[in-house]
Amino acid sequence: MSASVSTSTSGAAPAAWRSVFGSWLTAYKRTWRGSIFGRFLSPLMFLLSLGLGLGSLVNKSSGGVDGVPYLQFVVPGIVAAQSMWVAMGESTYPVMGAIRWNGKYYAMLATPVGINDVLFGHLLYVAMQVTGATAIFIAVAALFGSFTSWWVLLCLPVTILTGMAFAVPVFAFSARQETDSGFNILFRFIMTPLFLFSGIFFPVSQLPGFLRPVAWVMPLWHGVQANRSLALGSPDFAAIAAHAAYLLAVIAVSAWLARRAFTKRLVV
């Protein structure tokens, strides 16, 4: 059924996704100050509690994790986790709102903009948010001595991939929700367990055997592993490439799902 309203933009308005991206940016211009403040606050809290608080205990009692000081072990993982939070926040309520509450997507679709533009333009905006939050986090954490190598700069692209490997599937999920109660389940039963058991605070090898594959399947563990390998200064590039390829595969498959979900919801 979806195939019979033309949603391509060829010929009409080249790159109509730019207007979609611009529209989200316009809305963000009103709230960016508060949002940037939060982006700085979040790394500070983690560095204080985990680095100085918990970290000094771990270092004293067991000499860090595998000989690595706890701060340097934990922060690359938190960088990955934060991209998950930012991505989740930007792809749950805003997507539902644009469909059910303020009709923003419908307003866009009444113009030459098509489904692909709506999806791509909004995802690009989410990617921008993930990029900003990650860059700030890495910069602040670097000031606290969390990284030992310039390779940490490559954590930025890896972390953007990690964030989008959550944003794109959650776009598909959010477009299919009738109410926002599904988001609570998502936050409580997916996001929180992933944060705790994806090898951020302790290596996944500490988990019971049957839980390890769960961590391996989820995108967060891949982001954590790749980030840590880079930030500690002895990157295993074959492993990092495999992690990145996995994240890209998740993004590609869920982009197809999101396209389907958006079409089903918005083109009726």
Next chain:
Amino acid sequence: MTGPDPEYLLHATGLTKSFGTFTAVDGIDFAVQRGESFGFLGPNGAGKSSTMKMVGCVSPATGGVLRVFGQDPATHGPQIRARLGVVPQKDTLDEELSVEVRVRTTELLEFAQLTDRAGSTVEPLSGGMKRRLTIARSLISRPEILLLDEPTTGLDPQARHVLWDRLFRLKRSGVTLVLTTHYMDEAEQLCDRLVVMDHGKIVAQGSPRSLIAEFSTKEVLELRFDTDDHSQQAGAIAGIGERIEVLPDRLLVYTQDGDVAAAEVHQRGVRPLSALVRRSTLEDVFLHLTGRTLID
């Protein structure tokens, strides 16, 4: 089935929209010329909004032929949408942005009579103001056709008149208006020509005046009685006027001369609580065609 006629901005033949087994729009034909003001009149659920979404190229037709500017929505959706202005049933405004951010040009704000609210955020505006802002936004791209889905539903009478005035000016400036409404006064005010829809089908079409002439009488005598069941009173006035309709709260006597009919009712010794003579409206046309009132 005929091919597209270039004379028409909008041309549909056998246009159908189904959702599963439910047929919302059931094979309708219509054509709209440039500069015309064209309306879809009907009760809730008649298929008006589904039709508008197909015309707006956001909802694919299930069957039939639809051409907008002579183009097929299935293949030229973005090109067509670039020439349309859309005022949806529910305002889709970002309430946290300022009026100015949404609509940049002072010209449009003046048109929408919102110049003095340009710096305000959208949220505290009245329903009528938001509606006018939505219309101003739809005009940014200088559309050739403006699609209005129930433009004044939920507005108070004064706000409706302001809006009608604005729409009238648009029409005079050459914009083709296509609107849906379930208000007969709105259809009479705004539409050169309209179709009456019921259960997804077109049951009549023409100008408001010709529809009234064709399907109703010149005047209507409305009689209210002190009773729970007005059908009990229908027998007492049978034969007066050309036709009698029984509504839950009143009787309608269709006649060429309401005063004569009222006198006749009085002569028969029938004493209603109130008797009112008025002109026929599109509401009467709809009642006659479908046996139901427009707004339940």
